[in-house]
Amino acid sequence: MSLTHDQCAALDQVDPFARHRALFDLPTGVIYLDGNSLGALPHAVKAAVAHCVETQWGRDLISSWNKAGWINLPARVGGLIAPLIGADSDEVIACDSTSVNLFKLAAAALKLRPDRKVIVTEAANFPSDLYVLQGLAQMVGDVSLRVVDAGELPAALSDDVALLLLTQTHYKTGHVHDMADLSARAHVVGALTLWDLSHSTGAMPVDLNGCEADLAVGCGYKFLNGGPGAPAYLYIAKRHHAAFRSPLTGWMGHADPFAFRDDYQGGVGVKQALSGTPSVLGMVALEAALGLFEGVDMAALRAKADRLGDLFLDLVEQRCGGMGFEVACPRTGRGSQVSLTHQSAYPIMQALIARGVIGDFRAPDILRFGMTPLYVGFADIWDAVEVLRGVMESGDWRDERFQVRGMVT
């Protein structure tokens, strides 16, 4: 598919998600292809956060726990996420960070399968997921991690496996695991599944219940646009609610948190997975951001993301051929991102950012571009590739200032 800039602009005219772009406060002069790392700011969030700070906190003070329903924010935000991931609203709750939620659910899974001591996961999984498992194994003592390449996952599922933990959409390559197939394989050997949906939710349809997934976690600040360090969420399939036990038993997860009893008694269902007091500012921002998904057809959204990604790869092939780029993501069955490799990936990304095209670099040699379909258009993609071509042709990525390694996220 080869398109001119005008043809891309015409596609934007008929894009059913064109109206969503206006719901975001996007800076001018920037093409933002990093919504898979930090989603852009929805206008609605500004008012919601200001109201929370100035009125709910400032005027109503402590009474806002009841009056503004702060106490119900974790369940309310979870209820907004549930339809995006194929879950019932009482199976999802917002709380803590993705890493803390992974720890809670992986530890609980070991208790649900007490005779099994193996956790299977993928090598080169999102690092924090691996770190959480390593810390858990060290703490528990008699648990071993079986870390294998993606292709070897089915063979790794033996009947000593308690849990299969996978990130559905790979953070670097955008490869998407077949959740239904791998969940079924895990269940055949009696293992549970725990899915990290951080790079899926909000970008593509996810069907936890349809795939008979057991447990899941995900991030609020990527495709859900909840803001930097937004609360994460977790999912527990209803069939596990009765036996589920969180190791992180804080007051918010108590059946009667305001009775201040000495003995812990877990709350009903997914609520027992709460621990301490959540960030109310973060919850309010995420709640407002989730409002943008109301009425969004997730299949159509993913179709647009696929078209954006295909266009990007086609245009790179056509306009940046022979410049040393290789495609590092699947051509089909991909998340809302594309990845290229280049031996000078780091300075090239810095030069792109200096010209207003914001993607990110992932070690050792990956340029990653998020195709956030709610606010990225087809003409943006054309323009971004044109800037990439300009960076390469001018050679200005060789400039010294682009070689300095800083922190990226």
Next chain:
Amino acid sequence: MSLTHDQCAALDQVDPFARHRALFDLPTGVIYLDGNSLGALPHAVKAAVAHCVETQWGRDLISSWNKAGWINLPARVGGLIAPLIGADSDEVIACDSTSVNLFKLAAAALKLRPDRKVIVTEAANFPSDLYVLQGLAQMVGDVSLRVVDAGELPAALSDDVALLLLTQTHYKTGHVHDMADLSARAHVVGALTLWDLSHSTGAMPVDLNGCEADLAVGCGYKFLNGGPGAPAYLYIAKRHHAAFRSPLTGWMGHADPFAFRDDYQGGVGVKQALSGTPSVLGMVALEAALGLFEGVDMAALRAKADRLGDLFLDLVEQRCGGMGFEVACPRTGRGSQVSLTHQSAYPIMQALIARGVIGDFRAPDILRFGMTPLYVGFADIWDAVEVLRGVMESGDWRDERFQVRGMVT
């Protein structure tokens, strides 16, 4: 001490903290005596949060991790808390909730004392602290909790104790433990100490290093005024940095978080206690709120809180005698709060709140009033007791609407 309203107003005139009151956005018509549950809104927080949302997130997007220093917020905020608790700045870091931090430190303490399997704590400690220990014990399996009354703590410290976990200032009564004495007693038997400072920090001088405390946690939304669900913090004495191992190993605690390596390698010192991505909005609010403590003499601040509390108790005795109130807090050696008991405590507190005096109720029969010395004045206390007298004399606390049990925090 018996004072008239005019005498109280005169005390406010010469109060060295009078200027701080103007730094808070306090609602009119309200006397707020619940800053020990949720601190009031500092004006500086409004601008800081709006700037974070609109400029750092909205305009600069992902680059704010470097440009706005989001990545250093946990250490920066920890560094602002350190002088308030007698710690060095590299011993304190802001992250997660108090409950999650308690879990991390208590679990790490067990690893630091691997041959010991007992954790000692106080019955009627802050419930979430007890819940965290119960969950940890259940997860680890071979740990037992020794929960005793305050007076029996010294006797409970035998040489099988790994950890003594105490809340320094009691959430209901305001009793303050002698940190130096109990830490010394714990060390004599080889146990570590973990202090929950939630009801101390920001209200009184705390001297962790001077008391040779080992570990501590605390809350950002009480006397530190960081806003609802503000990030919590934790302290690890420098002598434990090398051996400390967090069980909650997330990417933010990695020595090189942006290298995205598969293997976890904990960061230097207290940074390794970080887990997932923190709430940036919450951190920014807390950072701005902590600015109000710059130059504050904590001993003088506590002296004011003591005077406020003494005044409250004296006036209740003088003006509300024979109305059924009993003092439920120490007359000396008390945190920044006073507590009364009354058999109708719940409806009385509701009637007080309806008249604009905001304290809180703690089951079964406690009326709790926070004396937040940065923004509560002596005339406020006089007025609050006068309202209490009015509620009792009018008998309007018997009104049906005040009997309905709602949630309180």
